[in-house]
Amino acid sequence: MAEVVLxxxxxxxxxxxxxxxVSLTVPDGAFVVLLGPTGAGKTTMLRLIxxxxxxxxxxxxxxxxxxxxxxxxQRDVAxxxxxxxxxxxxxxxxNLEFPLRSPILNTAEDEIKRKVNEVADILQIPxxxxxxxxxxxxxxxxxxxxxxxxxRDPSIYLMxxxxxxLDAKLRTDLRVELKxxxxxxxxxxxYVTHDQIEAMTMATHVGVLNEGKLVQFGTPREIYENPNSxxxxxxxxxxxxNILPSEIFSSSAAGAVTTGMRPEHIRxxxxxxxxxxxxxxxGDQTRLHLTLQGHEITTLAxxxxxxxxxxxxxxxPKDPLxxxxxxxxxxxRSI
Amino acid sequence: MSFxxxxxxxxxxxxxxxxxxxxxxxSLIPLVWILMTGLKTPPDSISYPPKVMFEPSLExxxxxxxxRTRVSKETLESxxxxxxxxxxxxxxxxxxxxxxxxxxxxxxxxxxxxxxxxFLSVFLGTLAAYAFSRFRIPLADxxxxxxxxxxxxxxxxxxxPIFLMYRNIGLSDTHLGxxxxxxxxxxxxxxxxxxxxxxxxxxxxxxxxLIDGYTRFQAFYKVxxxxxxxxxxxxxxxxxxxxxxEYAFAVLLxxxxxxxxxxxxxxxxxxGGLDWPAVAxxxxxxxxxxxxxxxxxxxxxxxxxxFGAVRK
Numbered sequence: 098m099a100e101v102v103l104x105x106x107x108x109x110x111x112x113x114x115x116x117x118x119v120s121l122t123v124p125d126g127a128f129v130v131l132l133g134p135t136g137a138g139k140t141t142m143l144r145l146i147x148x149x150x151x152x153x154x155x156x157x158x159x160x161x162x163x164x165x166x167x168x169x170x171q172r173d174v175a176x177x178x179x180x181x182x183x184x185x186x187x188x189x190x191x192n193l194e195f196p197l198r199s200p201i202l203n204t205a206e207d208e209i210k211r212k213v214n215e216v217a218d219i220l221q222i223p224x225x226x227x228x229x230x231x232x233x234x235x236x237x238x239x240x241x242x243x244x245x246x247x248x249r250d251p252s253i254y255l256m257x258x259x260x261x262x263l264d265a266k267l268r269t270d271l272r273v274e275l276k277x278x279x280x281x282x283x284x285x286x287x288y289v290t291h292d293q294i295e296a297m298t299m300a301t302h303v304g305v306l307n308e309g310k311l312v313q314f315g316t317p318r319e320i321y322e323n324p325n326s327x328x329x330x331x332x333x334x335x336x337x338x339n340i341l342p343s344e345i346f347s348s349s350a351a352g353a354v355t356t357g358m359r360p361e362h363i364r365x366x367x368x369x370x371x372x373x374x375x376x377x378x379x380g381d382q383t384r385l386h387l388t389l390q391g392h393e394i395t396t397l398a399x400x401x402x403x404x405x406x407x408x409x410x411x412x413x414p415k416d417p418l419x420x421x422x423x424x425x426x427x428x429x430r431s432i
Numbered sequence: 433m434s435f436x437x438x439x440x441x442x443x444x445x446x447x448x449x450x451x452x453x454x455x456x457x458x459s460l461i462p463l464v465w466i467l468m469t470g471l472k473t474p475p476d477s478i479s480y481p482p483k484v485m486f487e488p489s490l491e492x493x494x495x496x497x498x499x500r501t502r503v504s505k506e507t508l509e510s511x512x513x514x515x516x517x518x519x520x521x522x523x524x525x526x527x528x529x530x531x532x533x534x535x536x537x538x539x540x541x542x543x544x545x546x547x548x549x550x551f552l553s554v555f556l557g558t559l560a561a562y563a564f565s566r567f568r569i570p571l572a573d574x575x576x577x578x579x580x581x582x583x584x585x586x587x588x589x590x591x592x593p594i595f596l597m598y599r600n601i602g603l604s605d606t607h608l609g610x611x612x613x614x615x616x617x618x619x620x621x622x623x624x625x626x627x628x629x630x631x632x633x634x635x636x637x638x639x640x641x642l643i644d645g646y647t648r649f650q651a652f653y654k655v656x657x658x659x660x661x662x663x664x665x666x667x668x669x670x671x672x673x674x675x676x677x678e679y680a681f682a683v684l685l686x687x688x689x690x691x692x693x694x695x696x697x698x699x700x701x702x703x704g705g706l707d708w709p710a711v712a713x714x715x716x717x718x719x720x721x722x723x724x725x726x727x728x729x730x731x732x733x734x735x736x737x738x739f740g741a742v743r744k
Contacts, residue, residue, distance in 0.1 A: 149639050169642040176643045182636035186658040199645030245644065 098285050099160030099252040100125040101146060106155035108141055115141040117309040118155075123253065123302075126283040128276070130296045130317075132332045133306035139289040140179070142306070143255040146287065147174045159252050170201050175246035176255040179289075183230035183238055183245075190226040193217065193244050202249070216244045219274055236263045243271070247278065253285045260295065272299060293333055297321070305329045327357060327424040334359050336384055336395040338418070345369065345390055346414055350427050353419035360397040361415075368413025373404050387412070463719075469712035477708040491525075492709025494518045496535050496700065496717075500527040535714060538696040543721065544607055545692055546676040549614035553671045554664055556615070557622025558630075562652060564623070565630040566638075576627070579620045587617050588680045595684055605686045613685070614675040621674075622667050629663025630656065665732035669725065676722050693718050 101123040108116045116138045123129045131139045144150040146157060148169035157164050164172050175196070183192050193213045197204040204212075217223040220240040225233060233241065239262050246254055259275075260268045276299045279286055290296055296303055296317060303320045305313045305328070313320060313329045324330035330338045343349040343356045346369070371387040371394060383398035389412070396412070398404060419427040440448070469477050471488040500522050511528070514520040522529050560579075564572055594613065595604075603609030633656055641651035657664075683695045697714040700707055 147643055149642065168647070169639075170645045170647060173645075174643060176640075178636055178640065180634075180636055182634065182640045184637060184640075184655055195641070196644035200647075200650070201645035245640075 098125055098283055100158075101160075101253050101285065101287070102156075102158040103142070103146070104156045104158075106142075106145060106157065107153045108138075108145055108150060109153060114309050116145070119306075119309070119311045120155075121304055121311055121314060123285055123287055125285055127301045128279050128286040128288065128299050129302045129304060130300035131287065131289045131304050131306060132291075132296060132320075136308075137306040138309040139306055140257055141309075143176065143257055143287065143289060146172075146253070147176050147255055148172045170199070173201075173252045174255055175249045175251040175253075177243050177246050177257060177259040179257040179259075179261070183233075183241055185229075185231045187230055188226070189217075189222065189228050189230060189233070189241050192230055192241055193226075193248055196245060196249050212248045216247045219247065219278070220244045220271075236267055239263060240267075240271070243275075250282075253287060254279075256286065256288045258289050258291065261291070275299065293335055296333065303333075305332055323426075324418065325426045327355065327420050330357050330418060330426075336360065336397070339363075339392075339394045339396070340420075341389070341392050341394070343419065345392070348414070350419040352421055353427050354422045355420045355424070356414060357418040357420060358394070358396075358414050360395075362417040363394070363396045363412050364415040365399055365410055365412050368411050370409045370411050373406055373408050373410060376404050376406060466712045466715050469708055470716045472709050472712075474707060474709055477712075478706065489521070489709075490517065491521050492707075492711075492713035494521050495707055495710035496713045497533055498522070499530045499533050500525075501530045502527050534691075535693070535696065538691055538693045539717065541607065541686075541690055542676060542692040542694070542718070545610040545614065545690065546672055546721070548607070548611040549618065549675045550668055550672040552611060552615040553618035553622045554626075554668045557619055557626050557667060558657075558660065558664060560619075560623045561626035561630050562656065564627050566635070576624070579623050582616075583620045591681065591684055594681075598685055605688055605690050607690050610682070610686065610690055610692070613681060614671075614678060618671040618674055622671060625667045625670070626660065626663050629660050629667075633659050661732045665729040669722075669729060672725055673722060676718075 103119055103121045106116055106119045106121075107114075119138070119142070121129075121142075131142065133139050141150065145152060146159075148164070148167060148171075152165055159172055159174070183189075184195065187195065190213060193216060194209050196202060197209045197212060213226070214223065217226055220243065222237060222240055222244070225237060225241075230238065230241065239259065243256075243259050246256070260271055263271065272295055275286075278284065279299075286299075288295075288299065300317045303313075303315065303317050304311055305320065307328050313325050315323075317333075320329060321333045324332075327338075327340055331340075338357045338359050340355050340357050343353045346356060349356065369389055371389040373385060374388055374393075375386040376398070377384040377386070385396050385398050385404060387394040387396065387410070394412070404410070421427055468484075468486075470492045471490070472483070472486050473489045473491050476483050476486045476489075477492075498518065503526065505526070508523060508526060508528070511523075514523055519529060563569065564576060569575065598604045598609055598613075603612070637655045637659070638648075638651045641655045642648065646654065677694065678692075679694045682692045686692065686695065693714065697711055697718065700710045700714060
């Protein structure tokens with residue numbers, strides 16, 4: 098396990114800038130989650146660290162060693178691709194053994210057997226070990242793909258949305274399992290996901306990427322509670338943060354153009370009156386869709402209270418987040 | 433024409449089956465004719481109307497593998513009884529076996545040159561196709577077009593320059609010369625065919641192998657090659673069929689040491705009359721290696737073994 102440091106890393110493909118001057122430290126034993134929409138540069142970052150792509154500028158250090166010119170094999174990283182890429186001509190067992198049999202690891206036979214069985218148990222696939230890789234379902238393939246990383250003990254595990262193709266139950270199981278493995282081994286993870294629950298529950302650190310730039314890096318709580326822009330604020334939170342013009346409300350911060358309100362920033366019972374457009378019962382929560390002077394707001398119902406479609410409720414912001422005209426956060430109390 | 437995405441009806445199946453069988457019969461008639469002629473006696477082979485029912489004889493095969501001399505009745509009677517069936521057949525025509533013919537040797541030449549050039553074409557073609565498929569090569573498209581352009585004229589159009597060049601550098605009538613020539617002709621086909629197959633193998637496999645601790649070449653060998661087996665097999669079959677059947681260059685550039693079977697078989701006709709059974713026997717034996725090779729590689733030709741392990 099090792100610390101991974103990116104210093105002023107840039108990468109472009111033709112005229113498309115994938116990453117621009119990104120500096121990021123993945124501390125030893127940390128679980129860093131990268132957030133950002135498609136095209137933000139998350140996958141490129143993983144591929145640069147793994148050595149599948151060459152840097153245009155900057156340096157990458159793994160465990161204090163500069164790896165800019167090293168091959169993927171020399172860097173000792175494990176990677177799970179978004180598109181699970183099992184070797185189709187091999188069985189599940191041979192797929193899992195593949196990295197252990199590489200000339201670099203060259204593991205002893207009994208050790209290979211032990212590790213493969215152990216990982217197969219974790220991933221709930223021991224009965225599939227002798228199947229051809231192509232005979233598996235999508236979810237099983239992805240588990241084998243994760244397994245091929247887990248049999249190793251690399252400097253860092255790079256995972257590109259590894260759980261996105263799994264069904265909800267398996268996803269929860271594996272999320273817990275990955276976190277347990279990470280905690281037990283003290284392994285370093287760099288993990289790309291779109292899933293808020295994965296980000297919030299697994300991460301020790303969250304990095305938010307926007308158009309090739311790292312716009313915020315911190316603990317999941319920091320990112321959630323103290324986003325430095327509308328962009329970062331919209332990455333986390335279900336329902337999403339509501340962004341409204343500040344002039345709607347009587348109180349605002351100096352220079353604030355927009356006010357961002359998560360459900361917990363909306364106090365019901367006093368303030369401006371909004372119309373209930375739709376009530377969604379999700380089981381563990383009930384979502385309210387409101388309109389306030391033509392702006393849509395999504396918030397959560399207060400427990401024990403009933404709402405009628407078309408009725409009016411009063412809402413007002415409570416310690417909301419303020420943003421300037423560029424969408425950057427204004428840190429200041431409401432006036 | 434109407435078609436259905438559901439199961440074909442019984443009538444459609446019958447019609448399809450009949451058509452396929454009809455086509456197979458029509459394509460097989462010449463082959464069957466050759467097979468039959470090889471087993472006829474020379475008089476049967478030229479009888480009119482042609483004989484469909486005949487008494488099979490191995491005379492064609494005996495004539496193919498031997499050279500014979502005519503001897504007088506007295507000499508024939510003074511000889512000890514025939515040692516084997518071949519001698520018996522030959523003596524029935526008032527001849528004795530003088531020695532083996534050159535067919536075996538020519539056939540071996542065909543094997544060496546055909547398989548040698550096939551191996552070389554596929555080997556070089558795979559490496560080149562992999563490079564074109566995976567690496568950023570300056571002017572890659574132009575190079576690929578250049579490689580293809582070597583097939584735009586019939587190879588025989590350059591027969592005279594090649595003949596002169598080969599004579600000057602001593603490649604005329606050598607195995608190496610023929611292997612190089614057929615490789616040069618086949619390589620463009622090999623590169624283009626294989627590039628298509630390798631393009632279809634997702635890069636993710638190699639990238640996964642690179643990360644799993646293998647070098648680029650090991651990843652190529654362990655991951656790409658097994659999956660390109662289908663393409664390699666079909667390319668090899670095409671290359672072999674060309675090199676195996678090639679006639680014009682073989683006539684022009686070989687006469688003895690490296691002569692292949694195609695130019696040799698017709699020369700049988702000139703030796704002692706129109707010996708059609710021997711020619712047909714030669715043609716039949718000549719068909720066998722390509723047939724065996726194709727059947728051996730058949731399982732690789734079935735696609736589908738690599739599908740489904742990468743999510744698109």
